[in-house]
Amino acid sequence: MIQHCRHTLKRVYGFQDHYPDTIGEHPRDDYALRPLLAFPYLEYVWINACISFENMDNTLIHDMACAWPHLRELDLGSTSCWGLPSQVTLEGLLQFCEHCPELCSLGLTMNALATVPLLQMPESQPANLHMKALQVGNSRTGIEQVNAVARFLRRIYPNLRHLSCYKEDGTVGWLLIRVAWLMVGDIVTSDENENPMASYWTQ
Numbered sequence: 001m002i003q004h005c006r007h008t009l010k011r012v013y014g015f016q017d018h019y020p021d022t023i024g025e026h027p028r029d030d031y032a033l034r035p036l037l038a039f040p041y042l043e044y045v046w047i048n049a050c051i052s053f054e055n056m057d058n059t060l061i062h063d064m065a066c067a068w069p070h071l072r073e074l075d076l077g078s079t080s081c082w083g084l085p086s087q088v089t090l091e092g093l094l095q096f097c098e099h100c101p102e103l104c105s106l107g108l109t110m111n112a113l114a115t116v117p118l119l120q121m122p123e124s125q126p127a128n129l130h131m132k133a134l135q136v137g138n139s140r141t142g143i144e145q146v147n148a149v150a151r152f153l154r155r156i157y158p159n160l161r162h163l164s165c166y167k168e169d170g171t172v173g174w175l176l177i178r179v180a181w182l183m184v185g186d187i188v189t190s191d192e193n194e195n196p197m198a199s200y201w202t203q
Contacts, residue, residue: 009039010070014047033060037067046075046107053077053109054084058092065099078107078137085109085139090152091117097128097156107135116148131157136181138166143180150187160188 033056036042045068053076065071074096076086088110094117096103134157141149153160163185165178 007039008041010041011044012036012039012042012046013044014049034063037063040067041070042068043070043072043102044074045071046073048075048077051077052084053086056086056088058088058095061088061092062095065095069099071096071100071103073105074103075105075107075135077109078135085111085137087111089114090149093156094125097126101126101128102130103128104130105133105135106131107137108139109137110139112136112139112141112145112149116145116152125156127156127158129159131160133162134160134164136163136165138171138174138177139181140177141180141184143176143183146180146183146187150184153184153188157188163188 036045056076064074068074086109088108090110090112091114092110093106096106134153153163163181165181165185166174167178168174
């Protein structure tokens with residue numbers, strides 16, 4: 001790819017529409033994506049196919065953010081991810097805030113069960129004012145973490161308008177995880193003077 005594409009490449013699309021029943025999981029190590037880091041002008045990177053990004057971690061996210069300062073949209077398996085969520089944590093999102101200020105749409109599976117880093121964030125930590133849509137796929141989180149995750153995302157994405165996740169990922173316990181993400185989305189995308197949790201309470 002490096003030999004056949006211009007240094008000024010701005011868009012990379014990788015889609016797979018058909019998934020044979022006989023196909024298995026195909027986890028990708030970070031070396032499979034690292035060749036793309038050679039294109040510093042990338043603005044749109046969309047890769048949705050029957051592969052797994054479960055080996056992706058915060059180190060690769062940092063390298064991507066530093067390599068692609070003009071990034072506007074990034075989607076890595078959020079709509080058709082195969083296998084487990086990645087090893088990226090919420091802390092990894094801070095790299096995009098610092099290095100990719102124009103990023104407005106992000107699709108990424110994460111492990112949001114780790115400690116939310118809000119209390120360790122300095123006041124000087126930059127927020128991404130352009131971020132409008134976040135697709136978390138089959139990322140993991142818990143009901144008990146809803147408020148902390150929502151506060152963190154509201155802090156780094158103050159203008160977020162849409163947060164979505166899988167409707168079903170086929171694993172036991174996904175319904176509770178989905179409910180947790182729906183609650184996070186309602187909190188993050190609501191006005192501060194609203195009570196987005198009201199619809200979840202019953203008499």
